[in-house]
Amino acid sequence: REVWLDGEKIQDITTHPAFTGMIHELARIYDLQHTDEYREQMTYVSEATGNRCSISWKLPVSVDDLRKKRRNSEIWNEQCWGQLGRGPDILAPYMTSLYDARDALSSVENPNCDFGENIVNYYNYCAENDLFLTHALGDPQVNRSEQPQNEQREIEEEPVALHVVEETKEGVIVRGAKQLATAAPITNETYVSLSATFVRRADPQFVLAFSIPTNSPGLKMLCREPVSRWPGGFGHPLGLLYDEQDSMLFFDNVLVPW
Template sequence: MIRTGEEYKASIRDNREVWIDGERVKDITIHPSFKPIIDVRARIYDLAHEAATRDVMSYVDVATGERNAIGLKLPRTQQDWHDKRRAVDTVMDDIGGIVTRVGDETIGEMWSLYDGKDVLNEVDPRFAENIERHIHKALYADPFHVSANTDPKGDRSKPPQEQDPDSLLHVVKETDAGIIVRGAKYETAAAYSNQAFVKPTIANWGEAKLSDYAVGFVCDMGAPGIKHICRSGFVGRAPIEDYPLSNRFDEIDTLVIFDNVLIPWEDVLFYQHTRAATFIRSTLHRYSAFAWVQRALRMADLMIGAALFNVRQTGLEKQQAVQEKLAALAVYRETINAHLTASIATGESSPSGLLMPNQSLLYTGRVQACTQLPAMMHLARELCGGQICVTPSAASFDNPEIGKWMDKYYSINENWISDDRRKLLAFGRDLLNSDYAGHRLTFQLFAQSPPFAHLNAVYRNFDFKPALGYVKKAAGLSDRVTGLQAEPRLRKIA
């Protein structure tokens, strides 16, 4: 049954070992660095219980009669994807910001492995059974699920066996109860999640068919032997009045140490066989990319809103140069929107019978969203103007001695008084100029994989044969030209 926010908070008060800024955290749910984002995740759970949003955030399972989260539902129809999109929009509208690592964007990685059940069956039938069981556990137990991918890596010019073997997570021992793993992973939100899908980042295994580094499993983030060493947070560095996003939506990144952690056999999804590891790397984002691209769409909305309010305040909206910049932001936003919408409308059947967003459209949309984001942020900075980087803090506006000067120079007219002007400039600064803004930009450029991998995904999923067939016919090439189709073919539409 779907959980409440309080039930979620209770589930992570499990004496897990969490460190931040050299301090061992006693209760993660009330620690100032974690509390705001944990409250957001709890709010998402509670939205599924409130009358106004229950039917948007959850659905009734026909087999059990229980309500489950829309975000964790296996996608089988176009409507399922429309429902997921609406649920994410509902969350973002409710919290007044953007959060990425909250569960709906990572469960899709397990659906990708679900599509590889035939591969897993060839390796070991137990693994296919395990992935199916864990997907149903996610549906019915409603855990906060994250995904642990990135290793510390070490010297990438050498194989792991020629350096500290723990530079990449690996199996050090088999037991009757399960496998023992050691190493480390970076993962956002791991410290306050329930479980993580852990898998390797190695893309090229060479000729090796078996490797102790080829291991994937689901792990309880409060399990013995796991240590969460977190980066410093943005919360509390400055007042919330000056940094409204940094103080509310900082998603803490964690170096997760696996210090001889037991993974029960029922939680192992693949082990040793590099073919299974290669499969999951090549298909990892076939579903989860949708959630990431949707977040980019909402980022575009925030930039457009902040920029448009600023130019309207100062009477610049009617200038052609300003309108052109606003139009460029709108084009960026609608390009993302078009890819999301079209990827649902032309969805494809997956090997396990799920509905994948059209892979070529989804991945090309991701490239557009991520590669253009830095330029769009800079464009929004131009439109917001230099005052986002020079405006004094809220304390200056509140001070009775100097507040009158702030009112004088920040009030524009009866519709835009100094307090609203200050709030908008503070919001724009935190969205576009702050440490938090820089962190989010870097995060977007690597979190799903680096840009070159985004383009590789496009290359693997774009159907080149129609263009080749078209040119073969137009150029009158002979039938000796092989590996082509004479006529363009349509993708299989689910």
């Protein structure tokens, strides 16, 4: 994956001090799912595969299921002192909601794929592998004198907002920027969606939503200044462990498969 911080391209985020605290804390809490104390509270047995999956990914069909999902989120927050605003249990409900909308997605005709089938397959993939997802919803501000949703005029330069530049038999090629992807450098995948005020709403090439591996070729992450480092002393111990690291995402002709 291509991660930039303080003008430096990070070669290995697993050893860089700006990321190691968060990575080790996530690993510690993930591992609780395999302990006798937390296994039944944080996982369930998939009826489809017989594998244990995180309750974050469970499709709730009863009040008891909802209580279990809440308890799982409580454990995550208890373990991190409430410092993880975007933990692995945050994006799972997005995907379960899209799974519930699979019939509506299938009704959207496309000669290259069945969007309803796509979300079913993607949900199963996420649940079986217990993926950590982040989201990128906002569009970068270009002209602060105008509201982004009003920027419908023709512009000579290439737009900064994420858009489709080409459709191929393999998928769509996208270019542009998205913000603000919390924890993106350490996630498995990024869910890109529409913001409430996204640019050029009337132009079809700007209307897109997808999930993509965070290490996809052409995807670049520009990180903000880290709070996980301090100039000596006791400093900020919670920042050292739980700096989620927000990033601006730049898509440089990235292929999004059908």
